Amino acid sequence: MFEEQLKNTATLLRYAIKGEEMGVMFYGALAERSGNPEARKRLEHLRDDEKRHKATLLGIFKKHIGGELGNLPERGLDALATVFEKGQLKALKSEVEYINLAIDAELVTTKFYKEGMNIVDDKEFKDVLYQLAEEENSHYEILMAEREALAGNYYWFSSDGTAPMED
Numbered sequence: 001m002f003e004e005q006l007k008n009t010a011t012l013l014r015y016a017i018k019g020e021e022m023g024v025m026f027y028g029a030l031a032e033r034s035g036n037p038e039a040r041k042r043l044e045h046l047r048d049d050e051k052r053h054k055a056t057l058l059g060i061f062k063k064h065i066g067g068e069l070g071n072l073p074e075r076g077l078d079a080l081a082t083v084f085e086k087g088q089l090k091a092l093k094s095e096v097e098y099i100n101l102a103i104d105a106e107l108v109t110t111k112f113y114k115e116g117m118n119i120v121d122d123k124e125f126k127d128v129l130y131q132l133a134e135e136e137n138s139h140y141e142i143l144m145a146e147r148e149a150l151a152g153n154y155y156w157f158s159s160d161g162t163a164p165m166e167d
Helices: 009-033 037-065 081-082 095-118 121-149
Strands: none
Touching: 009 037, 009 081, 009 095, 037 121, 081 095, 095 121
Protein backbone atom coordinates (compact mmCIF):
# COMPACT_ATOMS: atom_id res chain seq x y z
CA MET A 1 0.00 0.00 0.00
CA PHE A 2 2.82 2.42 0.81
CA GLU A 3 5.52 1.22 -1.61
CA GLU A 4 6.61 4.72 -2.66
CA GLN A 5 6.37 6.22 0.82
CA LEU A 6 8.34 3.40 2.46
CA LYS A 7 11.12 2.99 -0.09
CA ASN A 8 13.69 4.34 2.36
CA THR A 9 13.91 5.99 5.76
CA ALA A 10 14.28 9.55 4.45
CA THR A 11 11.22 9.19 2.23
CA LEU A 12 9.22 7.66 5.08
CA LEU A 13 10.06 10.63 7.28
CA ARG A 14 9.24 13.21 4.60
CA TYR A 15 5.81 11.67 3.98
CA ALA A 16 5.16 11.37 7.70
CA ILE A 17 6.15 15.00 8.31
CA LYS A 18 3.89 16.15 5.47
CA GLY A 19 1.04 14.05 6.85
CA GLU A 20 1.45 15.61 10.28
CA GLU A 21 1.49 19.09 8.70
CA MET A 22 -1.80 18.28 6.97
CA GLY A 23 -3.21 17.13 10.32
CA VAL A 24 -2.18 20.40 11.96
CA MET A 25 -3.88 22.39 9.19
CA PHE A 26 -7.01 20.21 9.23
CA TYR A 27 -7.63 20.17 12.97
CA GLY A 28 -6.66 23.83 13.27
CA ALA A 29 -9.12 24.87 10.57
CA LEU A 30 -11.89 22.78 12.13
CA ALA A 31 -11.20 24.26 15.57
CA GLU A 32 -11.47 27.78 14.16
CA ARG A 33 -14.84 26.91 12.56
CA SER A 34 -16.27 25.21 15.61
CA GLY A 35 -18.90 27.11 17.54
CA ASN A 36 -18.88 24.54 20.34
CA PRO A 37 -16.23 25.35 22.99
CA GLU A 38 -15.82 21.69 24.02
CA ALA A 39 -15.43 20.54 20.41
CA ARG A 40 -12.96 23.36 19.77
CA LYS A 41 -10.91 22.25 22.76
CA ARG A 42 -10.80 18.62 21.55
CA LEU A 43 -9.87 19.70 18.03
CA GLU A 44 -7.12 21.97 19.34
CA HIS A 45 -5.80 19.05 21.38
CA LEU A 46 -5.66 16.88 18.23
CA ARG A 47 -3.96 19.74 16.36
CA ASP A 48 -1.37 20.09 19.11
CA ASP A 49 -0.69 16.34 19.06
CA GLU A 50 -0.02 16.58 15.33
CA LYS A 51 2.39 19.49 15.95
CA ARG A 52 4.22 17.41 18.54
CA HIS A 53 4.37 14.45 16.14
CA LYS A 54 5.89 16.68 13.45
CA ALA A 55 8.53 17.98 15.88
CA THR A 56 9.39 14.41 16.90
CA LEU A 57 9.75 13.35 13.27
CA LEU A 58 11.93 16.36 12.46
CA GLY A 59 14.20 15.38 15.35
CA ILE A 60 14.41 11.81 14.06
CA PHE A 61 15.21 13.11 10.56
CA LYS A 62 18.01 15.29 11.93
CA LYS A 63 19.45 12.43 13.98
CA HIS A 64 19.14 9.56 11.48
CA ILE A 65 19.37 11.30 8.12
CA GLY A 66 21.03 14.64 8.79
CA GLY A 67 21.37 17.51 6.39
CA GLU A 68 18.52 19.51 4.96
CA LEU A 69 15.00 18.15 5.05
CA GLY A 70 14.50 19.16 1.43
CA ASN A 71 11.15 19.33 -0.28
CA LEU A 72 8.28 17.50 1.28
CA PRO A 73 5.87 15.59 -0.94
CA GLU A 74 3.05 17.69 -2.33
CA ARG A 75 0.52 15.50 -0.54
CA GLY A 76 0.86 13.53 2.66
CA LEU A 77 -0.29 9.95 3.02
CA ASP A 78 -3.81 10.54 3.98
CA ALA A 79 -7.21 11.67 2.90
CA LEU A 80 -6.76 15.10 4.43
CA ALA A 81 -5.00 16.43 1.34
CA THR A 82 -8.24 16.05 -0.59
CA VAL A 83 -10.10 18.61 1.51
CA PHE A 84 -7.78 21.53 0.89
CA GLU A 85 -8.15 23.83 -2.08
CA LYS A 86 -5.57 26.58 -2.41
CA GLY A 87 -4.63 26.11 1.23
CA GLN A 88 -8.22 26.49 2.44
CA LEU A 89 -10.52 23.87 3.86
CA LYS A 90 -13.31 22.93 1.45
CA ALA A 91 -16.83 23.15 2.76
CA LEU A 92 -18.16 19.71 3.49
CA LYS A 93 -21.83 19.29 4.25
CA SER A 94 -21.72 18.15 7.87
CA GLU A 95 -19.64 17.58 10.97
CA VAL A 96 -19.99 13.86 10.35
CA GLU A 97 -18.28 14.23 6.94
CA TYR A 98 -15.32 15.94 8.59
CA ILE A 99 -15.17 13.32 11.31
CA ASN A 100 -15.38 10.47 8.79
CA LEU A 101 -12.53 12.01 6.84
CA ALA A 102 -10.44 12.39 9.99
CA ILE A 103 -11.21 8.79 11.00
CA ASP A 104 -9.99 7.56 7.61
CA ALA A 105 -6.85 9.67 7.88
CA GLU A 106 -6.04 8.42 11.38
CA LEU A 107 -6.46 4.79 10.28
CA VAL A 108 -4.17 5.28 7.27
CA THR A 109 -1.57 7.06 9.38
CA THR A 110 -1.65 4.35 12.05
CA LYS A 111 -1.10 1.67 9.40
CA PHE A 112 1.70 3.70 7.79
CA TYR A 113 3.61 4.03 11.06
CA LYS A 114 3.19 0.32 11.79
CA GLU A 115 4.44 -0.63 8.32
CA GLY A 116 7.27 1.89 8.66
CA MET A 117 8.55 -0.04 11.66
CA ASN A 118 9.45 -2.85 9.25
CA ILE A 119 11.92 -0.75 7.26
CA VAL A 120 13.91 0.88 10.06
CA ASP A 121 16.68 -0.87 11.93
CA ASP A 122 17.21 1.50 14.85
CA LYS A 123 15.32 0.43 17.99
CA GLU A 124 14.76 4.02 19.15
CA PHE A 125 13.29 4.93 15.76
CA LYS A 126 11.07 1.82 15.82
CA ASP A 127 9.88 2.80 19.29
CA VAL A 128 9.02 6.31 18.08
CA LEU A 129 7.03 4.90 15.16
CA TYR A 130 5.24 2.52 17.51
CA GLN A 131 4.34 5.38 19.87
CA LEU A 132 3.11 7.51 16.96
CA ALA A 133 0.96 4.61 15.72
CA GLU A 134 -0.53 4.23 19.19
CA GLU A 135 -1.30 7.96 19.43
CA GLU A 136 -2.86 8.06 15.97
CA ASN A 137 -4.97 5.06 16.95
CA SER A 138 -6.12 6.92 20.07
CA HIS A 139 -7.14 9.82 17.81
CA TYR A 140 -9.17 7.32 15.80
CA GLU A 141 -10.92 6.13 18.96
CA ILE A 142 -11.69 9.69 20.06
CA LEU A 143 -13.15 10.49 16.65
CA MET A 144 -15.23 7.31 16.61
CA ALA A 145 -16.72 8.29 19.98
CA GLU A 146 -17.45 11.79 18.65
CA ARG A 147 -19.19 10.34 15.61
CA GLU A 148 -21.29 8.08 17.82
CA ALA A 149 -22.21 11.03 20.04
CA LEU A 150 -23.28 13.08 17.02
CA ALA A 151 -25.40 10.16 15.84
CA GLY A 152 -27.10 9.99 19.22
CA ASN A 153 -25.61 6.63 20.14
CA TYR A 154 -24.11 7.75 23.40
CA TYR A 155 -26.90 7.04 25.88
CA TRP A 156 -25.18 3.89 27.13
CA PHE A 157 -22.28 5.96 28.49
CA SER A 158 -24.59 8.48 30.14
CA SER A 159 -27.01 5.99 31.61
CA ASP A 160 -28.87 7.15 34.69
CA GLY A 161 -28.33 3.84 36.44
CA THR A 162 -30.89 1.73 34.65
CA ALA A 163 -28.60 -0.42 32.58
CA PRO A 164 -29.98 -0.66 29.02
CA MET A 165 -27.75 -3.68 28.37
CA GLU A 166 -29.45 -5.68 31.14
CA ASP A 167 -33.02 -5.59 29.75
